[in-house]
Amino acid sequence: LMKLRLENKESERAQELGNLIRAYNRSKREASISEPLNIFVEDEDGNLMGGLVAETFGYWLEIEYLYVSEDLRGQGLGSDILQRAEEEARDRKCKYSFVDTFHFQAPDFYKKHGYEEVFRLKEYPYTGERYYYTKEL
Numbered sequence: 001l002m003k004l005r006l007e008n009k010e011s012e013r014a015q016e017l018g019n020l021i022r023a024y025n026r027s028k029r030e031a032s033i034s035e036p037l038n039i040f041v042e043d044e045d046g047n048l049m050g051g052l053v054a055e056t057f058g059y060w061l062e063i064e065y066l067y068v069s070e071d072l073r074g075q076g077l078g079s080d081i082l083q084r085a086e087e088e089a090r091d092r093k094c095k096y097s098f099v100d101t102f103h104f105q106a107p108d109f110y111k112k113h114g115y116e117e118v119f120r121l122k123e124y125p126y127t128g129e130r131y132y133y134t135k136e137l
Helices: 012-028 077-091 107-112
Strands: 034-042 048-057 060-068 096-102 116-122 129-136
Touching: 034 077, 048 077, 060 077, 096 107, 107 129
Parallel strands: 060 096
Antiparallel strands: 034 048, 048 060, 096 129, 116 129
């Protein structure tokens, strides 16, 4: 006999379910290597001022975070970080890049760098929008 149980908290069960789906996916999809691609911008004292957290996966660069501290924005640092990540991704034989961003973050920044909107979520989570972009490298 099976039962459905709703749970409204983080739990080991949720992690267990994630492990099951990851194992299943690994068993079915084509073999590919996932490698971190991280870029950090630090000042002379070692304080983190910006950077990018991403991974390359098969032919794809998947950008998780790109951040520049507010007092350094508008000086081209974000562009330098993104271009360096794309360069490294091309060296790793990636053909495409993927990123998602909120309306208050950087949609114009990514469009300026050749990213095209694949789709968008409206009313996310209530009144905002979330954009999904790809680019051919």
